Amino acid sequence: MENKQLICTLLLAALQETRGASDLVSLVYVPEKEMVVGTFTGGGIKLCNVAADSGCAMIRDIMRQLGV
Structure with a gap:
């Protein structure tokens, strides 16, 4: 079984380094x-x-629905 919260946490770190989502504070599953x-x-x-x-x-x- 995949750890979906861990995936969100890792994706958050990557997205925060981009211009399109630098203002993203959290992703909670x-x-x-x-x-x-x-x-x-x-x-x-x-x-x-x-x-x-x-x-x-x-x-x-997540990326599509966040618009990034």
Whole structure:
């Protein structure tokens, strides 16, 4: 089983080094809702649906849904 929170943590570190997502503060996987919550510096949040995703599909979906 993939550790989806670890994938989010590693993806967060990579995205924070980019111009497009340098203001991203956290990516939290919520398993009971199969969602990832992205929180930004100004307090904004984006919800990413990652239902039934593999780790690689989850990364693609998060990036697409965050708009980066």
